[in-house]
Amino acid sequence: MPDATVRLRPHTEADLPNYVIWLNDPEVTEFTALESGNVTLEGERGWFAAISDPGCRDRNWAIEACPEPAEGVDGRHIGNCALHLHESGEMAGFGIIIGDKTQWGKGHGTAALREVLGIGFEEMGLQRIHLQAFAHNLRGIRCYEKVGFRQEGVMRRARLKRGQWIDVAVMAILREEWEAQQCSKH
Amino acid sequence: MQQTLTTIEGERVLLRPFQEGDAEESARVWTPESNYMYGGSPRGAKRPSVESRQRRNEQMTGSDEHCFAIEADGRYIGFLGLRVNDSEQGGSYRIGIENPEYWGRGYGTEVARLVLRYAFETLGLHRVHLMVAAYNVRARRCYEKAGFRVEGVLRESFQVDGEWQDDLLMAILKEEWEARSLVGQELASCPFTVRTYRPSDYEQVTAIWRAEWGEGRPMDAAEAFDYKLTNDRGPIFVAELNGRIVGTALGSWDGRWAWVTRLAVHPDYRRRGIAKVLMAEIERRLAALGATFTALLVGTENKGALALYDSLGYSRRGDVAFMVKRFADGEEACCGPQPG
Numbered sequence: 001m002p003d004a005t006v007r008l009r010p011h012t013e014a015d016l017p018n019y020v021i022w023l024n025d026p027e028v029t030e031f032t033a034l035e036s037g038n039v040t041l042e043g044e045r046g047w048f049a050a051i052s053d054p055g056c057r058d059r060n061w062a063i064e065a066c067p068e069p070a071e072g073v074d075g076r077h078i079g080n081c082a083l084h085l086h087e088s089g090e091m092a093g094f095g096i097i098i099g100d101k102t103q104w105g106k107g108h109g110t111a112a113l114r115e116v117l118g119i120g121f122e123e124m125g126l127q128r129i130h131l132q133a134f135a136h137n138l139r140g141i142r143c144y145e146k147v148g149f150r151q152e153g154v155m156r157r158a159r160l161k162r163g164q165w166i167d168v169a170v171m172a173i174l175r176e177e178w179e180a181q182q183c184s185k186h
Numbered sequence: 187m188q189q190t191l192t193t194i195e196g197e198r199v200l201l202r203p204f205q206e207g208d209a210e211e212s213a214r215v216w217t218p219e220s221n222y223m224y225g226g227s228p229r230g231a232k233r234p235s236v237e238s239r240q241r242r243n244e245q246m247t248g249s250d251e252h253c254f255a256i257e258a259d260g261r262y263i264g265f266l267g268l269r270v271n272d273s274e275q276g277g278s279y280r281i282g283i284e285n286p287e288y289w290g291r292g293y294g295t296e297v298a299r300l301v302l303r304y305a306f307e308t309l310g311l312h313r314v315h316l317m318v319a320a321y322n323v324r325a326r327r328c329y330e331k332a333g334f335r336v337e338g339v340l341r342e343s344f345q346v347d348g349e350w351q352d353d354l355l356m357a358i359l360k361e362e363w364e365a366r367s368l369v370g371q372e373l374a375s376c377p378f379t380v381r382t383y384r385p386s387d388y389e390q391v392t393a394i395w396r397a398e399w400g401e402g403r404p405m406d407a408a409e410a411f412d413y414k415l416t417n418d419r420g421p422i423f424v425a426e427l428n429g430r431i432v433g434t435a436l437g438s439w440d441g442r443w444a445w446v447t448r449l450a451v452h453p454d455y456r457r458r459g460i461a462k463v464l465m466a467e468i469e470r471r472l473a474a475l476g477a478t479f480t481a482l483l484v485g486t487e488n489k490g491a492l493a494l495y496d497s498l499g500y501s502r503r504g505d506v507a508f509m510v511k512r513f514a515d516g517e518e519a520c521c522g523p524q525p526g
Binding site: 033088090091127128130152153155157159170172174 | 273274275276312313315336337338339340341342343344345350355357359478
């Protein structure tokens with residue numbers, strides 16, 4: 001089944017009100033390090049300025065769901081994702097939020113992740129892409145495994161979330177693993 | 187800005203702010219191998235200039251990392267940094283013993299212990315982690331001695347001479363550190379020692395068990411014991427006092443479940459903290475084997491044992507029944523209050 005259900009594009013100022021709504025929704029941030037409730041438009045403007053700085057080495061994208069992946073048709077803005085480049089330039093950390101709850105469970109996250117892996121390994125020449133997932137976020141971990149990530153360890157009680165210490169799984173996919181996957185597809 | 191001007195004194199080392207002369211000494215004692223230890227190439231590496239070391243020291247001092255120069259025998263031998271993440275109450279630790287004369291002599295372990303006490307007691311942290319090159323076995327051993335546990339292997343995290351190398355992620359939690367320092371204190375104040383079981387201990391160990399749980403239990407037979415020793419990676423510890431075995435504890439680990447069994451202290455030697463130290467050692471070893479929790483069975487009328495386990499953080503499961511089925515030739519004796 002083709003998973004070209006999403007398109008990645010740069011953020012615009014017009015996206016910011018969506019982020020304020022999404023990030024203040026505890027359901028959306030349940031499996032993230034973010035604490036909902038105190039996200040402001042002002043703060044999001046600061047974030048947007050920071051990622052728009054030419055010195056910013058992270059890659060950030062808005063995710064659009066495309067019912068029909070046709071050129072020139074604006075999709076529905078459903079979330080965002082990013083690669084945070086390590087100082088070595090050879091690896092990056094991945095992060096994602098699907099903020100539009102009506103679009104959950106449709107494979108958009110998986111599709112966006114596959115796009116990002118293509119950019120990371122082919123365009124940016126990375127050796128390794130890793131991410132952190134709450135160990136009890138089984139749905140997320142299954143999605144990451146489906147795309148080819150392998151769990152490398154668990155950071156015990158590494159984050160405080162709503163008063164609870166959370167175990168955090170560390171997952172990664174290597175360039176050669178991703179390349180092997182591409183070969184077996186064709 | 188969290189920079190501190192604290193100094194910390196250990197037995198052999200002094201942790202203090204950087205001072206004049208440190209950069210010179212750092213550049214002077216440099217060797218290509220130290221580059222390799224920290225993930226660089228040993229080949230073609232050039233001695234750093236005093237200026238570059240000076241810049242590094244100033245940068246560390248000006249950052250929000252808690253950093254110290256390490257001094258031994260009145261001279262600078264290396265540095266350390268502890269970066270605190272307030273929202274996680276966590277610390278990220280790094281250390282470089284730059285003078286090769288001080289490698290392999292336990293200095294790293296001493297520094298790590300001092301830093302952990304500073305992290306958990308002074309800064310009130312909850313967890314300290316670090317990354318170490320997987321090939322740096324000596325450093326890993328040092329961190330394990332200080333109580334860190336490997337939590338994961340970050341594959342192909344950096345390159346040395348064109349070869350991708352793995353990093354190990356290691357961490358220690360506050361409660362693990364507390365259990366360890368408890369062991370240290372108890373051992374210092376009591377004349378007993380805790381050590382791993384040896385086959386020659388069999389008679390003395392089973393004598394304690396017979397006194398506690400009765401004669402003729404099949405799991406105490408020499409063959410059963412040999413089987414456990416060969417097939418189960420769980421530890422057996424004994425407490426020894428003046429050459430006599432006065433306490434025992436067994437751990438069992440099959441890769442999925444960790445159990446503590448046979449915690450016993452000779453009646454003449456109770457209320458000296460022996461059981462507590464045995465438990466701490468067993469838990470530490472089970473955790474090191476990869477267990478994330480452990481369980482035990484205890485008689486509901488055994489008030490002393492229940493109080494001990496409560497104090498050690500065990501919680502009771504009220505929704506579980508202990509069930510036993512005897513096979514055809516099974517003996518009555520196997521169904522005591524503390525099976526295993």
